[in-house]
Amino acid sequence: MADSATERRRSGSVAETAGPAAGGEASGGETSPGRGSSPGNGTPPDAAAGARSALRRSRRLRLALQAGVLVVVLLAWWLVTAVQLVPPLYLPSPGAVWHAFVQANTCRPIAEGLSRTVCGEQNYYLWEHLVASLQRIGVGVGAAIVLGLVAGFLLGSSRWLQVAFEPYLNFLRALPPLGYIGLLIVWLGIGDTSKFVLLFLAAFPPIVIATIQGVAGVSEDRVNAARALGASRGQIARFVVLPSSLPNIFSGVRIAAGFAWTTVVAAELNNGIPGIGGLAYLSGTQLNTPLTIACIITIGLVAVALDAIIVRLGRLLVPWQGKA
């Protein structure tokens, strides 16, 4: 705990310094407890200890607040369903959703006293649906990171390339995935390829744009200093430009991963089993709303967790951020 707090203080959060690209879309979820309390090296030990305990207190307060809100929301949900304000088909009770979640992860006899069982939903456990979606996102976003970095570096280091291709990038970024999934199916079939490509297309532009910003934002002085010390072009790219643009790249990856989650249901509308987006959609068409809500909550929680992992990874990789 203490270690992570120090880590946080040292590096700041990616969102804070992410630049304009991260501002609107990716600010959710990340709060920095260390904000405002940054004891430098010269702080006396007493003051440092005081700051630490203040930090602990504020962290406890934060947790209590978040837990409180969660309890209130759950209570309100339970109350609305308990007094039958809305039909259970529209809003099932928390208990029904939990039951759907458990049932989707276990085997059950189809009726009491019968030996035959069915397992999960659509012959996959819920976690298997989730893993299938994660694999698709992994492939799509992974390819977007690799190609996006290359494209971003190229565009970022050449003004003319940037002038030539940036409009297309913005065009691609503005397209809603649901609009062109039909086209991808005609081109690539209903298999996994069209899903990979859709997720790639969703994740690619934010990464490229963030990388361009990162590369363009490297201070001239640093480049010149390295050059004055005799660094080659490759060395400058590897030791100056890449580290300096990493914070931007990470915020780009964060946005891309978030966008991939919003795209995954569109990707899995057709032939999306196994896949948690496909299951959410299919259960909706079958009026199995408890399962739909269970899927949505799972998607939300996993997306938040994934985002936290990316933030964490960013801190590990860019420990110098906020210090220079």
Added chain:
Amino acid sequence: MPRTTPLPWRRALAAAVVLGTAVVATGCVESGRTVHPDAVQAVPECPVDPDPSIETTARIAWQAIPNGDLVVKDLQMLETCMPNADISWSKFDSGGDVVQAFGAGSVDVGLVGSSPAVRAVSPPLDIDLRITWIQDVIGAAESLIVRDDSITSLRGLEGKRVAVPFGSTAHYSLLSALREAGIDGSVDLINLSPDKMLAAWQRGEIDAAWVWDPTLSELKDSGQVILTSADTAASGHPTFDMSAAPADFVAQNPDFMRMWTAVQDDAAQRLAGGDDAAIESVAVQLGVSPDVVRSQTEGLTYLSAREQAGPEYFGGALGEVLEDTSGFLLDVRETDGVAPAETYLQMPYPDAIEEVAAR
């Protein structure tokens, strides 16, 4: 320079490796699974004498509709009766998807409604399909349900708004009924998929719907059924769920088709007789309780090979029903045109059914 702080890099790398292996280790969830490996399965059985000489490769498209196909699949009848054949099952969500797969040549036998089947052989698709079996005759499973209690007959729907999924068997039944009553011009039809109907119904945006389960059951709470597909079938416009296969597959694999028909015949007879084990098989395949399946099967009629070979179906009238359906599909703009009459008249493939019926 990063060289001076190697630790975070290494830690990050370790984290990435752990994360990656976690996904890979739990991962590789294969797609297209039709039975969960953890589930307790039925004992495979073959209702007739197995024939090891059949070595056909058959890719079968199935849908979650309570009929004999699910019994055949659940009891692994095809696999047991033809131990040397290569059978694979893929699930499809609608007849339209199966037709698409037929067009792409990726399915050999598939379950489709009569409307999608006819659409497949009509322009612009022009897929040469044969109907090999009637899985069920649709009865009360698809029904016309109205919100207003005071409407008790079709005539009461004049000037009202009726929802139906366009191009479906329910659409065909609805149009046939309206034409019969002579009011097909004065009813407002809107295209709505079943899952969207409930909300429109609750808001009063539609006055009636011709639909199937689970939406039909939900609507029954606040509406009443005034007509079913059994009624339109009785007046000469039946709708079916049927199995279809490309003409050349049928021609090249007569032995396979005979065995396939024999096990379908057995499954249909079990369902028609309300056999508990058969109901249980369907329930397992659909993932619902046997009681639900039992009530669903009451809205469908299952025909044995002997019944199907009769003049009402493969013995004569089926081709004409299909031709009639093609005219309907053209009227509602689901097809670009109508193929020559003989295209539809030659669709039924009676050979295997007659052989099985003669046993």
